[in-house]
Amino acid sequence: MTTAGTSPKREQAPTGQGDSPGDSAPEYARSTAKKTGAEIVWDVLASEGVDVVFGYPGGAIMPIYNALHQRPIRHVLVRHEQGAAHMADGYARASGKVGVCLATSGPGATNLVTGIATAMLDSTPLVCITGQVSSTLLGSDAFQELDITGVTLPITKHNYLVTRAEDIAPTLREAFFIARSGRPGPVLVDITKDAQQATASIESRPRPVRLPGHRPAHHPSAEDLTRAAELIAAAERPLIFAGHGIIKAEASAQLMELVEKTGIPVASTLLGLGGFPAMHPLSLGMMGMHGEAWVNTAIQESDLLIALGMRFDDRVTGNLKTYARKARKIHVEIDPSELNKNVQVDVALAGELRRTLTDLIPRVAQRTCTPWVQHIQSLKSSSAARDIQYMPHNGRLHAAHVIHDLWWLTRGKALMVTDVGQHQMWEAQYYRHERPRQLITSGGLGTMGFALPAAMGAHLAQPGEEVWVVVGDGGFQMSAAELSTCAQEGIKLHVAIINNGYLGMVRQLQQFFYENRYTATPLLNPDFVKLAEAHGLNGLRVTRREQIPEAVAQARASACTTVIDFRVEQEDSVYPMVPSGADLDEMIRRPQDDSEVCAISPWNSGAV
Amino acid sequence: MSPSHQRTFIVHVEDRPGVLNRVISLFRRRAYNIDSLTVARTERPAISRITLVVVVDEREARLLEANLYKLINVLYVEDVTHQGPLVRELALLKVKATEETRSQLLQVCDVFRARAIDVTPSALVVELTGTPDKIDGLIEVLRPAGIIELVRTGAVAMERGARSPLAGVLDAAPPEQAA
Numbered sequence: 001m002t003t004a005g006t007s008p009k010r011e012q013a014p015t016g017q018g019d020s021p022g023d024s025a026p027e028y029a030r031s032t033a034k035k036t037g038a039e040i041v042w043d044v045l046a047s048e049g050v051d052v053v054f055g056y057p058g059g060a061i062m063p064i065y066n067a068l069h070q071r072p073i074r075h076v077l078v079r080h081e082q083g084a085a086h087m088a089d090g091y092a093r094a095s096g097k098v099g100v101c102l103a104t105s106g107p108g109a110t111n112l113v114t115g116i117a118t119a120m121l122d123s124t125p126l127v128c129i130t131g132q133v134s135s136t137l138l139g140s141d142a143f144q145e146l147d148i149t150g151v152t153l154p155i156t157k158h159n160y161l162v163t164r165a166e167d168i169a170p171t172l173r174e175a176f177f178i179a180r181s182g183r184p185g186p187v188l189v190d191i192t193k194d195a196q197q198a199t200a201s202i203e204s205r206p207r208p209v210r211l212p213g214h215r216p217a218h219h220p221s222a223e224d225l226t227r228a229a230e231l232i233a234a235a236e237r238p239l240i241f242a243g244h245g246i247i248k249a250e251a252s253a254q255l256m257e258l259v260e261k262t263g264i265p266v267a268s269t270l271l272g273l274g275g276f277p278a279m280h281p282l283s284l285g286m287m288g289m290h291g292e293a294w295v296n297t298a299i300q301e302s303d304l305l306i307a308l309g310m311r312f313d314d315r316v317t318g319n320l321k322t323y324a325r326k327a328r329k330i331h332v333e334i335d336p337s338e339l340n341k342n343v344q345v346d347v348a349l350a351g352e353l354r355r356t357l358t359d360l361i362p363r364v365a366q367r368t369c370t371p372w373v374q375h376i377q378s379l380k381s382s383s384a385a386r387d388i389q390y391m392p393h394n395g396r397l398h399a400a401h402v403i404h405d406l407w408w409l410t411r412g413k414a415l416m417v418t419d420v421g422q423h424q425m426w427e428a429q430y431y432r433h434e435r436p437r438q439l440i441t442s443g444g445l446g447t448m449g450f451a452l453p454a455a456m457g458a459h460l461a462q463p464g465e466e467v468w469v470v471v472g473d474g475g476f477q478m479s480a481a482e483l484s485t486c487a488q489e490g491i492k493l494h495v496a497i498i499n500n501g502y503l504g505m506v507r508q509l510q511q512f513f514y515e516n517r518y519t520a521t522p523l524l525n526p527d528f529v530k531l532a533e534a535h536g537l538n539g540l541r542v543t544r545r546e547q548i549p550e551a552v553a554q555a556r557a558s559a560c561t562t563v564i565d566f567r568v569e570q571e572d573s574v575y576p577m578v579p580s581g582a583d584l585d586e587m588i589r590r591p592q593d594d595s596e597v598c599a600i601s602p603w604n605s606g607a608v
Numbered sequence: 609m610s611p612s613h614q615r616t617f618i619v620h621v622e623d624r625p626g627v628l629n630r631v632i633s634l635f636r637r638r639a640y641n642i643d644s645l646t647v648a649r650t651e652r653p654a655i656s657r658i659t660l661v662v663v664v665d666e667r668e669a670r671l672l673e674a675n676l677y678k679l680i681n682v683l684y685v686e687d688v689t690h691q692g693p694l695v696r697e698l699a700l701l702k703v704k705a706t707e708e709t710r711s712q713l714l715q716v717c718d719v720f721r722a723r724a725i726d727v728t729p730s731a732l733v734v735e736l737t738g739t740p741d742k743i744d745g746l747i748e749v750l751r752p753a754g755i756i757e758l759v760r761t762g763a764v765a766m767e768r769g770a771r772s773p774l775a776g777v778l779d780a781a782p783p784e785q786a787a
Contacts, residue, residue, distance in 0.1 A: 150627065150629075153626075153629065153630060153633055154633060154637060157678075157680075158679075158680040163624075178680060211680060212622075212683055212777065213621075213622060213679070213680055213681050213682050213683040215679050216676070335678070336674050336677065337674035337677070337678055339673060339674075340667075340670070340671075341671060419648045552749075
């Protein structure tokens with residue numbers, strides 16, 4: 001404790017007024033007198049529309065937790081602060097609002113780091129509030145003191161250290177504004193304990209946020225828009241790339257309008273899935289490292305790429321030297337630092353995506369792309385024969401079957417949250433995402449342990465949705481403690497563990513590139529069914545494909561979270577695969593001969 | 609690398625704790641070595657100005673500029689390399705000087721328009737303001753006499769002409785509040 005030696009009574013934040021008996025109005029509702037910094041925190045959160053926060057208390061944030069008492073804001077007590085950041089992230093991605101998490105100083109704050117970095121890489125708007133030791137102790141290596149603004153400098157859009165109660169309200173308002181404006185991102189506000197305890201007056205009508213250096217709204221020039229429209233009119237083999245920006249900017253309707261006007265097919269990034277309906281005839285699905293072969297081939301053959309709200313990540317492009325060499329490129333992106341970063345483009349449109357598309361569409365001539373679309377169809381039909389769905393599976397349960405059947409049994413309507421690894425790619429390949437915010441996954445940072453807590457946040461943002469967590473046996477155990485939060489908060493999730501007894505994606509790399517030396521990838525797992533039951537939750541095991549419908553029906557009928565342990569083929573790999581740094585059309589394809597999918601490892605065989 | 613690859617950035621920032629760290633972090637992250645860095649207040653209250661010299665190519669320079677603009681406290685960035693900016697640096701040199709060599713050294717300093725600011729029986733402290741090249745020149749000439757101590761500020765740069773780089777930047781309308 002930072003205030004070692006002080007009595008518990010002095011730990012209480014001074015309330016300023018209202019201790020008189022019979023005074024029933026809640027503390028936060030009085031606006032006339034001064035308030036403590038801690039009370040101001042909650043007032044600002046309420047005024048920013050926050051209805052749920054995720055956190056974990058501790059010494060340096062005690063005044064804020066004390067002031068939470070009887071507030072109309074729901075607090076979810078996590079089991080590890082990383083879970084709080086991921087929950088806030090999942091909440092933000094599912095709702096489009098700003099997610100909020102709370103942690104104490106020192107280890108509480110450092111435990112947020114992975115979650116904040118995840119949000120940073122995927123542009124999720126978060127406000128992370130951390131307690132800090134009293135300002136008089138700053139820099140003294142006090143108990144649980146840590147320079148969290150220094151630590152999070154590279155993984156936040158902006159951060160603050162607040163040492164005075166009167167700075168709390170304007171700083172938090174700025175934080176929300178920065179988090180949600182322009183390219184969204186996480187903002188951390190570190191508040192010293194004395195600032196939480198001190199009192200300040202709070203303006204009833206706050207001044208608008210004024211940040212002279214912050215220019216979130218860019219608009220492309222009319223000339224550039226016209227040039228883009230001319231390129232679109234002249235192209236014979238154009239492709240549209242739908243990135244995460246389509247979802248962030250809520251520009252799906254505009255994308256559809258552009259597609260319907262031009263007939264240009266759409267490929268999606270991993271995070272762009274759902275931005276354009278997967279079942280639309282012009283939807284090609286995912287591109288890149290584990291994108292479908294015909295999509296990557298089409299990219300390499302195209303003569304125009306129209307990239308919307310994506311950033312040409314190396315997982316998308318493969319070898320940059322050979323990437324889409326025949327194609328001219330139009331890039332629409334809200335963050336100017338992404339333009340010409342990885343790929344040199346012909347027309348760079350720095351702008352908010354929905355507005356830019358709205359301005360672009362009237363300039364674009366009506367057209368069709370029939371021969372090009374037919375060509376892609378022919379690529380597709382020659383490719384499908386090598387898909388696991390079309391192969392005899394000898395009764396074995398493949399992950400692809402599980403995902404496909406989940407899609408079928410949920411009628412493609414579930415809100416899907418995935419972790420990171422093979423199952424993530426299978427989910428992206430075999431579930432058909434029809435709407436924005438239907439898929440929540442960690443793209444940029446590739447954070448294992450993300451799915452379970454993120455799904456809890458997503459559930460709280462969209463309580464009416466059926467939420468499915470698709471997670472590997474490795475990633476599940478990175479945040480399995482949050483099952484306990486699930487139980488405590490009465491959150492109902494459907495957790496599908498794609499259990500192959502391996503750190504599957506790493507095993508796959510060892511198989512492909514390290515001569516089958518499976519160093520440190522076999523996993524001895526706990527009994528996931530019993531683990532669920534130990535939390536008072538529902539646990540099921542599925543070992544054969546024909547058991548899937550019954551298990552899904554049971555999970556859906558259950559009142560609480562159900563964990564289904566899908567014992568899948570252990571040495572299956574994700575195909576196709578573009579090896580890291582290889583040319584985009586240089587893909588490793590699924591072998592025609594199924595014997596490559598080999599024997600069961602000792603770990604899981606006994607329990608099945 | 610040769611100075612011909614050097615690029616000079618002028619960065620106007622809000623004068624707040626930690627801002628310099630944020631700016632420098634962008635360079636640190638990419639493992640660029642900063643050749644010269646000067647920071648001080650400007651004619652406007654609460655605005656500081658950073659002059660930064662770094663060896664990067666054209667493309668990296670453009671990305672750095674865009675990334676600097678992502679920082680909330682950065683108001684204005686300019687890569688002035690190709691604009692022939694006025695560049696000045698200050699150096700203090702402490703040189704060995706005896707009765708016999710002193711007048712000769714002072715003559716040399718005179719040629720460079722350097723000023724002696726301290727004289728002792730065995731040493732001389734000289735102050736020189738000029739382009740980094742000119743300071744390099746004086747150092748070379750004084751080196752044989754024996755340089756005891758040398759300190760340089762790093763370059764400050766300013767564009768020629770009447771334009772204020774901040775004109776219009778601070779007077780701009782506040783950003784639209786997000787819905």
